[in-house]
Amino acid sequence: MANNSNLGAAKAAKNDEFYTQYADIQKEINAYLEYDPDTFRDKVVLLPCDDPEWSNFTRFFAQNFERLGLRRLISTSYAVESKKYKNYQPTLFETESPWFDIDKTRIKGKIFELTRDTNGNGRIDIDDLEWHYLEGDGDFRSKEVCQLRDEADIIVTNPPFSLFREFVTWIVRANKKLLVIGNSNAITYKELFALIKDNKLWLGATGFASDMVFGVPKGTYVDPKDKAKAAKLGYVGDFTRLGNSCWYTNLEHGRRHEPLRLMTMADNIRYSRHKEIRGLPYLQYDNFDAIEVPFVDSIPDDYNGTMGVPITFLDRFCPEQFEIIDTTERWSSARTKKYTIEQYETANDLNATWVAYRNGTLIKGYKRILIRKKH
Numbered sequence: 001m002a003n004n005s006n007l008g009a010a011k012a013a014k015n016d017e018f019y020t021q022y023a024d025i026q027k028e029i030n031a032y033l034e035y036d037p038d039t040f041r042d043k044v045v046l047l048p049c050d051d052p053e054w055s056n057f058t059r060f061f062a063q064n065f066e067r068l069g070l071r072r073l074i075s076t077s078y079a080v081e082s083k084k085y086k087n088y089q090p091t092l093f094e095t096e097s098p099w100f101d102i103d104k105t106r107i108k109g110k111i112f113e114l115t116r117d118t119n120g121n122g123r124i125d126i127d128d129l130e131w132h133y134l135e136g137d138g139d140f141r142s143k144e145v146c147q148l149r150d151e152a153d154i155i156v157t158n159p160p161f162s163l164f165r166e167f168v169t170w171i172v173r174a175n176k177k178l179l180v181i182g183n184s185n186a187i188t189y190k191e192l193f194a195l196i197k198d199n200k201l202w203l204g205a206t207g208f209a210s211d212m213v214f215g216v217p218k219g220t221y222v223d224p225k226d227k228a229k230a231a232k233l234g235y236v237g238d239f240t241r242l243g244n245s246c247w248y249t250n251l252e253h254g255r256r257h258e259p260l261r262l263m264t265m266a267d268n269i270r271y272s273r274h275k276e277i278r279g280l281p282y283l284q285y286d287n288f289d290a291i292e293v294p295f296v297d298s299i300p301d302d303y304n305g306t307m308g309v310p311i312t313f314l315d316r317f318c319p320e321q322f323e324i325i326d327t328t329e330r331w332s333s334a335r336t337k338k339y340t341i342e343q344y345e346t347a348n349d350l351n352a353t354w355v356a357y358r359n360g361t362l363i364k365g366y367k368r369i370l371i372r373k374k375h
Contacts, residue, residue, distance in 0.1 A: 017216060017217045017220065018158060018161065018214040018215070018216060018240075018242070019055075019056070019158075019214055019215035019216070020056055020057065020158045020181060020212075020214060021056060021212075021213055021214070021215070021235070022056040022059060022060060024206070024212050024213075025056055025057060025060045026060060027205075027206060028179070028204055028205055028206050028247055029060070029064075029068075031204075031205030031206075031253045031254070031255065032179075032205070032251050032252070032253050033068075034253075034254060035252055035253045035254040036252065038069070039068075039251060039252075040068040040069060040070055040154065041068070041069035041070075042069060042070075042071045043069075043070060043071060043153040043154050044070075044071055044072040044073075044074065044151060044152045044153045044154075045061055045070055045072070045073050045074070045152065045153070045154050045155075045156060046074045046075075046076075046148055046149060046151075046152035046154070046155045046156075047061065047073070047074065047075040047076070047155075047156055047157050048075075048076050048138075048140045048145060048148070048149070048155065048157055048159075049076075049078065049140060049157045049158065049159045049160060049167075050075045050076060050077055050157060051077045051078075055075065057075070057156060057157060057158070058073075058075040058112060058126075058129075059126060061073050061075075061114075061156070062114055062125055062126035062128075062129060063125055063126050065114055065124045065125060066123060066124055066125075070114075071115075072113065072114070072115050073112075073113065073114040073115075074111065074112070074113055074148055074151075074152065075111070075112040075113075075129075076109055076110065076111050076112075076134065076138050076145060076148065077109050077110045077111075077138050078109055078137060078138040078139065079106065079107050079108055079109050079136075079137035079138055104133045105133075107137065108133040108134055108135075108136070108137065108138070109133070109134040109136060109137050109138020109139075109145075110131055110132070110133055110134060110138065111131060111132060111133075111134055111138075111148075112129045112130070112131040113129070113130050113131070114126075114128055114129050114130070116128065118130060140159075140167060140170060141166075141170065146170075146174075149170070149171070149174050149176065150174055152176060153176070153177060154176070154177040154178070154179065154251070155171050155176055155177070155178045155179075155180070156178070156179045156180065157180055157181075158180065158181040158214075159180055159181075159182070161182075161183065164180075164182045164183065164186055165186065165189050165191060165192065167180070168180065168182070168186075168191075168192060168195075168201070168248065169191055172195060172200070172201070177249075177250055177251055178248070178249060178250055178251075179204065179247060179248075179249045179251055180247070180248055180249070181212075181245055181246070181247055181248075182245070182246065182248055183244055183245060184208055184244045184245065184246045184311065185244065185311075186248070187311045187314060187369075188311065188327060188329055188367050190329070190331055192248075193327055193329070196314065196324065197324045197325075197326070199319055200250060201248060201249070201250055202248075202249065202250070202256055202314070202317065202319075203246055203247065203248060203249070203256075203314050203315055203317070204246065204247025204248060204249045204253070205247070205253045205255045205256075206246065206247050207246075207315045208244075208246055208312050208315045211229065211233060211241055211243065212241070212242055212243075212245050212246075213230045213233055213235045213239050213240070213241050213242075214239065214240055214241075214242055214245075215235075215238055215239055216238050216239065216240055217238070218238050220238070222238075222239075222240045223240070226240045226241045226242070226243075227239070227240055227241075229241040246315075256317070256318065256319070257318055257319075257320065258316075258318060259318045259320065259321040260296070260297075260299065260316055260318065260321065262297070262299050262300065262301035263300070263301065264300055264301060264302045265282065265300035265302060265303055268298050268300055269281070269282075272298055274294070274295050274298060276294050276295075277294070277295065277298045282300070283356040283357075283358060283363070284356065285308060285354045285355065285356050286337060286355045286356055286357060287335055287336055287337040287338070287339075287350075287351075287354060287355050288306070288308065288328060288332075288334055288335060288336055288354055288370065289305075289306060289334070289336055290305065290306035290307055290308045290334075290354075290370055291303070291305065291306075291307050291308065292307075292308050292354065292356055292365065292368070293307045293308060293309045294310065294365070295310070296309060296310060296312060296313050296315075296316055299313075301373070303373065304372070304373055304375070305372065306325055306334075306370050306371070306372050307370070307371055307372070308328060308354055308368035308369070308370055309368060309369055309370075309371055310366065310367075310368065310369075311367055311368075311369055313369055313371065314369065320374065321373070321374060322371045322372065322373055322374060323371065323372055323374055324369060324370070324371055325370040325371060325372055326369075326370045327367070327368065327369050327370060328353055328354040328367060328368040328369075328370065329352070329367065330351060330352045332370075334370055335351075338351055339351055339355070344362075349364070350364055353365060353366070353367065353368075354368055
């Protein structure tokens with residue numbers, strides 16, 4: 001996995017301002033259109049948690065309104081005074097509008113809607129956006145934004161980092177389609193993992209290994225290494241590269257139905273490029289009825305029992321090939337053994353993960369997802 005220092009620092013500083021790049025949105029959306037060109041046709045798309053005046057989400061969906069076949073586009077923003085980052089100047093788009101109100105602009109959220117050709121130029125695009133102030137500050141949990149959620153078919157955004165768990169639950173509770181960006185570690189949140197296990201949520205088309213660059217407010221802390229990586233990709237200034245970000249969705253895309261090509265257990269032991277596998281037997285967990293598979297490409301295709309695999313497996317998960325059984329998190333119901341402080345001084349840590357023995361030496365490892373091959 002990529003370095004998590006930037007997101008960790010952002011979480012500590014309560015920074016929720018990460019601005020998605022247009023190219024990343026376009027790349028992701030195109031994957032759904034390749035699978036089904038009518039994914040968004042005649043749909044109402046809601047973009048909450050946005051700043052519609054300049055948001056790349058709003059820009060993309062507005063500019064592609066007719067190509068996608070949208071029925072209605074709704075974009076809402078969170079009031080400046082309700083944010084932690086308050087360095088804000090109204091745009092000319094807002095100040096030159098007859099609806100501009102100097103007293104409301106910092107304390108009210110805004111809603112932008114696109115449904116028709118308002119300027120009579122024969123097409124529907126970003127120039128046809130209509131807007132007004134919301135009654136409240138635009139918090140997604142407010143009554144008026146909940147009502148917009150209920151009117152929508154698909155919800156797309158990069159939600160606040162610190163509220164990701166609550167935000168996804170807010171969408172799923174209303175039984176809506178979603179496409180949102182989050183931290184890859186959210187896979188192991190209890191509420192989200194339950195959705196993934198039940199095939200109600202999965203990873204988007206953009207894989208873990210892909211570089212995603214985000215804009216940040218001026219003056220925000222950015223890890224120098226991540227800033228340098230963003231610069232190498234052509235983003236110079238207030239940008240950062242977050243290697244542990246990914247898309248979550250319940251929209252179908254073709255990549256999720258591509259089965260992994262795998263070797264037998266014997267061939268893995270004989271030919272694997274990984275020293276942890278080559279020439280060694282697969283470890284059996286001491287506290288789960290499963291074997292340890294430390295690399296996705298080392299999953300044996302002839303093993304029918306339960307296997308513990310890295311969370312990056314979900315990036316290649318094909319539901320026709322495997323089923324997800326559980327996880328090795330502390331709260332896992334698949335745990336077969338618990339350790340006590342009388343046995344091990346580190347019992348608390350051992351009960352938070354998987355444990356195995358190799359040549360009499362205790363080994364504990366990273367988070368794993370428990371899977372089984374489908375027959």
